[in-house]
Amino acid sequence: MTDNHNNDKSLPEQEGLDPTINQEEAPSENQPHSQAKSPDSNQKSDQNKEMDQTFDQETNNDLKEGNETQQQAPSPENPPNNSELPTQNQPTESDKEKAKKKAAAAAKAKAAAKAKAAEKATSAKAEKTEEEEELPSYNQPLLNKYVEVIKEHLGEDVIEEAYINRLSKHVPTIVTTPEAYYSVAQFLKYNEQLGFDFLSDYHGTDFETHYELYAHLYSLLNHQSIALKVKLDHEHPSIESLAQLWEGANWPECEAYDLLGIEFRNHPSLHRIFLGEEWKGYPLRKDYQPYDEEV
């Protein structure tokens, strides 16, 4: 038996709130009961609620900042943070009212424990990210170089966006226009300065407002990475195939065609690689309905 194991399985008498921590859907009857069992847990949970609010505000602000400064994918159907915001952001709400809302309390208890556990870590992290926000990333000069070279050769308007993705080990990320996608990819591969000859990953994502293709390129010459992205129209996603540049893009494109319904023009053999041609619908689309409900 390990320390960790024992910690995880602390008895309910010791931590009255524990059983309800993990789920919102838990039968709400459990909540008052377990609180009754350990009288001091009431106080505890109130404290935690406050902590939890501050914590959630912090993270929300954090996230917002991140979005404004960095990026990217306009969240289609609002992330949960926004929808939770109103309830979480009512510090004036009296404790009595809170007690009434049992289900909400359960959810908060969960968040409270989370806040408790992560409080130190997040506060430290929050400071850290703020610092980072001020400092340009260590990859910023590289990104600037790429953007400059591309603009010089292919024109000003081929790049929609260029930023450092701090979440992903600070990889320089470039979003191109669909029209210029192929030529940018070609340029990234064959330019002597850049030489991104290795296609590491290539896949698509349905962001509901648009499709996005993500290609992670690597230069075995310079040992540098770049993420090349392109946003596609949601109605008729269609783009020039990269399989002529990298043979390795052949199957990943078939995969994206099979599971997401993205059409690749001039692909040598575009087919439904996993599901077969008779399959109806594209499973990784967010609006996908399983064809046969029974299965």
Add this chain to the structure above:
Amino acid sequence: MLRTEEMLLNVGPQHPSTHGVFRLVVKIDGEIIKEAKPVIGYLHRGTEKIAEDLQYTQIIPYTDRMDYLSAMTNNYVICHAVETMMDLEIPERAEYLRVLSMELGRVASHLVWFGTYLLDIGAVSPFLYAFREREAIINLLTELSGARLTFNYMRIGGVKWDAPEGWLDRVREFVPYMREQLQGYHDFVTGNEIFHQRVKGVGTYTRDDAINYSLSGANLRCTGVEWDLRKHESYSIYDRFQFDVITRQEGDALSRYHCRMGEIEESLKIIEQAVEQCPEEGKILAKVPKVVKPPKGEAYVRIESPRGEIGCYIASQGKKEPYRLKFRRPSFYNLQILPKLLEGENMANLITILGGVDIVLGEVDG
């Protein structure tokens, strides 16, 4: 001159030498392959779709079932992706346990390849010896994680269990034993003339082809590209260990064999150093909230699995489930070069070439 006729031949989907459910439609003229068309998808379980409804912790057991011969690296890649997004610091001991389990898994995986590859090309007994050693590794990993293949051992921020008592000593004892056996394999197989005739110069491709087809792992290194993510894009604590990246220049099936056998040796070196450096005790799980919610955004990380570069892309909306999860599965990319390699080859070389690519169908189909 014998008159020959073109014919279509199905290899698989149920064929022992395809190592799973993989079908190859070959058009042959006499003994010569005119065209080969791989058909995959028989083991497609939609892991990425299932994962969109699951919490991050719940996805980990599913990753076990992709590359089932080295589930530890799969476990690690998703944990690593989430940890990168959340900027988590992993406790020392957990890192060492992770490295140890991943490297043991790598040795086991290469042993399976070694055994089954030789079985494919007609040598039966190496298979028995390889699985004997693999059994020792599996026993070690069972003691650690509680399962023989589907370990489900890693967690976001650390590992599930600490090492049981005496486990590290047993790992330490295993290293010299494995070295001795490895020497035995070299005596047994590496110098064998029949083996050389079967694999030397078969399935050759060039460095440019390998890069162009996005090959990775031993399939890339056998053409002289010195590229190992453990060394060149160091993750976890791999920068603390001394080991070499094994490369070969020839790019044929024999060079891939040498690369993989060399990698077993290098993995043993890492295991040896990790056992020595591993702290006596310490935390094995970082402070992680009970429900893991990475911040909004996306991340792509990649690590070195026995078969090559395994990557994980997460697009998160800040919820407890990923918005989109994508695995870059090395076998899927590596297999793409197969039709090119088979064209114009002798039918007898088909299995030699296919086996040399080292695929796991659970991973090809996702």
Add this chain to the structure above:
Amino acid sequence: MKGIGKGLAYTLKNMSKKQMTYTYPDEPIPMPDRFRGIQKFYPEKCIVCNQCSNICPTDCIDLTEKKHPDPSVKRKIIDTFDINFEICILCDLCTEVCPTEAIIMTNTFELAEYSRDELFKNLEWLDENEDNTREENKA
């Protein structure tokens, strides 16, 4: 020919070595303590918190609750508890989240049955599944 000779020498050398195979169905295989076999369930320990069924990646746990027979005790107790072993992947997450260790893994790994219906294990079966319970977990 030299290589073949070497190989034969290796084979001969191994013939005198210790036998590595198991005589499995005749002799049971001892599994280490952490082995993840079919679960054992303690109904008296269960506090019906639902965490196991929520964490289950394949949704194979079904449970219902009922009132405590003694009306003065407010606590709910477990009524039915079913695990569907057709889809259980023995991932151990249910035992990991259980706050009272009411559900634990045993070392029993033989799951073969003649009928699929028998793979639905109910509360009684899981309660009686005691053959291979680990020493440390014996209640």
